[in-house]
Amino acid sequence: METNPRRHSERLVASGLWWGMVVLTAVIVAWLLLVATSPSVAATVGLATLVVLGAGLWHWGSLRVVAEPGRFRAGDAHLEAPHLGTVEALDPAAWRAALDRAGTDRAFLLTRPWIDRGVRVAVADPDDPTPYWLVSTRRPATVERVVGHTGAAPDERTTDGQEAREEDD
Known part of the structure; x- marks a missing residue:
């Protein structure tokens, strides 16, 4: 591993557990609909659930x-x-x-x-x-x-975002 790299880039992609939850949710939706509707309707809605949730998770996790x-x-x-x-x-x-x-x-x-x-x-x-x-x-x-450290460290700030300055005696 390089001790002093010149650039770092990463994508905040979701872990496998989150993708597993998307698949599990789609399977549960399809299973529940299978009881009340036809297999083709259940499969279509289950697949649509998988696509929508998968696209949402990909979009949410695609930040660099x-x-x-x-x-x-x-x-x-x-x-x-x-x-x-x-x-x-x-x-x-x-x-x-x-x-x-x-x-x-x-x-x-x-x-x-x-x-x-x-x-x-x-x-x-x-x-x-x-x-x-x-x-x-x-x-x-x-x-x-x-x-690295590229500038002067800012003064401490209070909870409302204002700078806190020490009073001189």
């Missing part, structure tokens, strides 16, 4: 996360230097704690339930009310290494 030196993109959102602050890799325990905290902040969240880790990306733009981003990724340490 791209990290480059001085740039970070999550879905359609992007940050570039000098507005890109510190990137911190979060293991599963730190990820859960960060998600609990994010409910009280104006954080930008791009998370997927099938990924149990991610990165915390500080926003170094004083005009942006979003203090940080939490983004799911299967390789948070790689994203942290690729992006």
